[in-house]
Amino acid sequence: MSSQLLLTFLVSVITPLFNLAQTSPSQLCPTPVLSRLQHHQVVSGESLSSIAQNYNLIPETLVRLNPNLKRKPVRVGQKVLIPPFNGIRVEVPDGATWSDLATAYGIRADVLFEINGCVKTPTVVYIPGVTWQIREKTRQNDYMGLKKYPLSSVAKVGLTYGWHRNPTTRQSFFHGGIDLLAQVGTSVLSADTGKVIFAAQEGTYGFLVVVDHGDGRQTRYAHLNRFQVKIGQTVQGGDVVGHVGKTGQPDLLESHLHFEIRYKFPVGWVAQDPVIHLPEL
Numbered sequence: 001m002s003s004q005l006l007l008t009f010l011v012s013v014i015t016p017l018f019n020l021a022q023t024s025p026s027q028l029c030p031t032p033v034l035s036r037l038q039h040h041q042v043v044s045g046e047s048l049s050s051i052a053q054n055y056n057l058i059p060e061t062l063v064r065l066n067p068n069l070k071r072k073p074v075r076v077g078q079k080v081l082i083p084p085f086n087g088i089r090v091e092v093p094d095g096a097t098w099s100d101l102a103t104a105y106g107i108r109a110d111v112l113f114e115i116n117g118c119v120k121t122p123t124v125v126y127i128p129g130v131t132w133q134i135r136e137k138t139r140q141n142d143y144m145g146l147k148k149y150p151l152s153s154v155a156k157v158g159l160t161y162g163w164h165r166n167p168t169t170r171q172s173f174f175h176g177g178i179d180l181l182a183q184v185g186t187s188v189l190s191a192d193t194g195k196v197i198f199a200a201q202e203g204t205y206g207f208l209v210v211v212d213h214g215d216g217r218q219t220r221y222a223h224l225n226r227f228q229v230k231i232g233q234t235v236q237g238g239d240v241v242g243h244v245g246k247t248g249q250p251d252l253l254e255s256h257l258h259f260e261i262r263y264k265f266p267v268g269w270v271a272q273d274p275v276i277h278l279p280e281l
């Protein structure tokens with residue numbers, strides 16, 4: 001299967017990362033998140049949740065960064081570390097690479113690399129977003145994930161989400177979705193209720209449909225051979241949005257649906273592993 005990986009997608013994803021690595025970090029990299037922490041001094045009447053709310057964060061982010069807040073209420077005069085956005089501070093296990101971290105937390109390696117100062121070997125890093133919450137939530141009843149599978153029956157995964165190595169070039173590339181093997185012409189279904197915000201040709205994606213589900217969550221359906229929806233249309237989970245095709249530059253030669261789920265983070269839209277969110281059929 002690996003021999004069928006196409007190079008073009010690889011180049012488009014990995015090139016910006018290498019360009020970044022070759023340029024001096026001070027020129028391109030924002031100051032690392034962990035060097036941008038603010039100190040908040042608690043005043044009378046404040047609580048953990050009011051402080052979190054003031055900085056547009058969730059209380060869990062503050063507790064993770066300030067373990068002394070875990071069980072005790074905040075005290076007047078106490079200093080609380082405030083990160084610029086939700087996430088967690090992680091001490092990197094010996095030898096772990098950016099791609100190991102990307103796999104572990106479902107955040108793209110190039111995003112992690114950039115917001116942590118573009119260092120080659122990470123030691124202590126900030127992992128943005130709420131991925132860890134989503135993973136925890138999938139085990140609870142209050143988060144149901146996506147309502148529908150994007151095809152009418154469960155398909156074999158031809159290429160998983162995450163890092164893959166091209167056997168010919170030996171270069172790693174990031175696959176932001178999963179490739180679900182299906183015949184050309186198979187109906188592609190919206191994975192949840194939402195609004196079609198894109199239905200057109202888009203570079204390597206080919207014919208692409210993007211459905212916005214609100215709350216900073218979108219799904220993408222790529223390499224279609226035709227559309228069944230128009231931009232602006234509201235869809236329910238299970239509605240046909242298009243049909244499987246081979247447009248754009250798919251990562252596999254076998255016909256498949258390239259399916260992505262993306263969450264909006266302060267750093268931009270980040271693709272997560274769809275497997276976490278798909279319903280078990």
Ligand SMILES: [Zn+2]
Nearest residue numbers: 178179251258
């Ligand atoms: Zn793909």
